Amino acid sequence: MQPNKIEIFDSFIEISCDKVNTNSIHKEFNSLTREQVNLLESNFYTRFANLDELYEKSDELAYDVLRKAIDQAMKSLATHEIYEIAEKQFLSRFVEPYATWEEDFEPIAAQYEAIVENTAELDAHRTARRQNRRQWVGFNQEAVYQADAKNVISNVGHGVFNLMAKGVTAIGNSVKKDEIFKSRKTVSQIINGVTNIINAAFLGTIDAINSVKPGTVYAYSAEEISKSKALVESVENGRIPMEKIPLNLIHAINFYPYSQKIYTLLFQNCGGDKGRLDAIITYFGMKNLDAEKRKLFENKLKELNASTVFEFQANVAALQQYADTIEYSDYESVLNKALEIVKENDFNNEVKKYPLQTLAECDQNLPLLEDYCTQIGYNKFRDWSSNIRRKIEAVHEQEEIKKQKAEALAKKSKFMQFLLSDDPSTKKKRGALSLVLFAILFVLWHRNS
Incomplete structure (x- = not known):
């Protein structure tokens, strides 16, 4: 891979100097996005206890993310030796035009307010409307801009109801709120909103640099992004012939390289091009294709449909070759997991061939099964055979007790x-x-x- 030229599928993607600079900045913001998304994925239900809390504290979350994004923006400006843009000015002039938090959170807010407003109409004396907007301070002591930060996150304050009223809140409303809160769609909407906050800071950073040093970084236009999306959709909908897919997806990268779908579609339709696709993904800071590769490898395993360990092992070399073809380095863990499942099924099928109802049958047949387990590498036999013997011994013991009772009873009178x-x-x-x-x-x- 050359500094400003990337080879892929017998073509080259030319990366101009201003696009190289933009890419360096985008990778930093993209890293921040992944960090915040991972935090939300793992801690969403720890940070928020219920829908009421999500509604009341959502702006705090947005502001926390905004602060981190602004910090990153200031670092990027400093890297390009731009120090004359203050945080307050950057926020209001460059970030606010791209802010969409209000729109992103609106679907959740609308559902919440519909439930609570309905309660208010039915039981107005127990519900009072209040405002719960956080009084924000600036990012540091030299930049205090409460109003600006508040406007970036939301130009319209969310109306919040005080539900801590006397009496019992309607159970039906409680259930509705719980369903919305636990819905995967709700989490996805919050993640989308957080992602857009960071993207707004990224776009603002590009504009800010170009305002001071025109041409230093490349600003992708809405038209370019639209063309890239259109090409992706055409591939997804099967409108582009297979032989023309690589070239058209390369065009999509040239228009706008920061869509994960482009690289997934290239891999699905064209393969990894001997590792070059992975190199491009790394260059643009996109998510690797390990999950997609794993899915393809697992589908290949399912097609194998091996019922015995010997059948499975006969195909291992072909599976390894396929893993090399798709550049999937973690195939061994998947292969070993699949092999253990085949071993289990193989063993269970072999067990069915032998009677194991009495201790005598166990003495005769368990050694044969043990030999088979050694051949296929099944390492759970000892525990399994011990359990089988215990069960048969327990049954045998109960039968002996019954026999002794019957013999003792036979010696007594008929009465x-x-x-x-x-x-x-x-x-x-x-x-x-x-x-x-x-x-x-x-x-x-x-x-x-």
Whole structure:
């Protein structure tokens, strides 16, 4: 890979100096995006307890992310020796035009307010509207701009209801809120909003640098991004012939290289081009294709449909070759996991061939099964065989106890056998006799009284 030229599928992507500079900045912001998205994915239900809390504290989350994005922007400006743009000016002049947090959060806010407003109409005396907008301070002591930061996050304050009223909140509303809060769609909407905050700071950074040093960085236009998306959609919808897919997706990269779909489609339709696609992904700071490669490798395993370890092992070399073809380096972990499943199924099928109902049968057949397990590398046999023996021994012990009881009972009188027998039919007769005796005693008692 040359500094400003990238080879892929027998073509070259030319990267001008201003695009190189833009790419360096984008990689830093993209890294921040992944960090914040990963935090939300893992801590969303720790940070927010319920929909009420999400509604009331969503702007705090947005502001926390905005602060980190602005910090990164200031570092990027400093890298290009731009020091004359203050944080307040950068926020209001360069970031605010791209801010979409209000629109991004609106679907959640609308659902929440519809529920709470309905409660307010039905039970107005227990609900009072209040404002819960956070009073923000600046990013540091030299830049205090509460109003600017507040406007970037939301030009319209979210109305928040105080639900801590006397009495019990309607159960139906509680259920509705819980469903919205636990929906994957809600988490995705928040992640989208956070991603857009960081992207707004990135776009603002590009504009700010170009305002001071025109031509230093490349600003991708809305038209270029639209063309890139159109090419991706055409590939997804099958409108482009297979042989023309590589060239058209390369055009998509030239228009706008920061769409993950481009690289996924290139891989799915054209392969990895001997590692060059991975190199391009790394260059542009995009997410690697490990998940996609794993999916393809697992599908290849399913096509194999091996029922025995020997069948599976006969295809290992071909599977390794396929992994090399798609440049999937972590195939061994998937292969080993699949092999363990095949071993388990193979062993269970082999077990069905041998009777194991008595200790004598175990003594005869378990050594044969152990030999088979050694051949296929199944390492759970010892625990399994011990468990089988314990179960059979327990059954055998119960049968011995029953036999001893039966022998002892046979030595007693017929009357005692009748009273002590565990035989179901005898128990039934004994129960019927007890009812008759009880009835006779009741009649005698009634006459005497």
